[in-house]
Amino acid sequence: MTNYKELLRHITTFIFDYDGVLTDGMVIMTSQGEGHRISSVKDGYAIQLAVKKGYHVAVISGAVSKSLEHRMKALNVKDVFMGIDNKIECFHNYLIARDIKPLQVLYMGDDIPDYEVMLEAGVGTCPADAAEEIRTIAKYISHCNGGKGCARDVIEQVMKVQGKWMNGDGEMVRW
Secondary structure (H helix, E strand, O other): OOOHHHHHHHOOEEEEOHHHHHOOOOEEEOOOOOEEEOOOHHHHHHHHHHHHOOOEEEEEOOOOOHHHHHHHHHOOOOEEEOOOOOHHHHHHHHHHHHOOOHHHEEEEOOOHHHHHHHHHOOEEEEOOOOOHHHHHHOOEEOOOOOOOOHHHHHHHHHHHHOOOOOOOOOOOOOO
16 A cells, blocks of 8 residues: 555645535534634644645535635635535535546545545545444544644645755635
């Protein structure tokens, strides 16, 4: 089996699930029905840096959330797919629209709806607290939990392998 770090050389695209990956998976519901989620500023820093460095970054989520939309806009992520019931179909359509090969994609998911995409992506990854079925098929399991730096972990690894990490442009977007 190929070392997953060798596969990172081909990555041009990061695709993340939202709840359980870019958030800790907990939703606090207000009396008005809006859900509040917890996310990591370290993940946010890495995501906006990946965009700045020219990587494609997308979110495919079953959730529909104004906070997701606002957060991704602040990080300059333009490819946000919410309310998705069939993630593999969305994944295929995204790759076709952007002329991306599966080998070029690092996907991070945490639960059963991510299973098929994890199998097709060049590098299927997950947070430490992902469902057992997802951990079983992941090519890499982050040492970080969802919403606690797992996205930063994989983005940083890709950029380090490709020589794009810490080379003088660490300016952060403000949100």
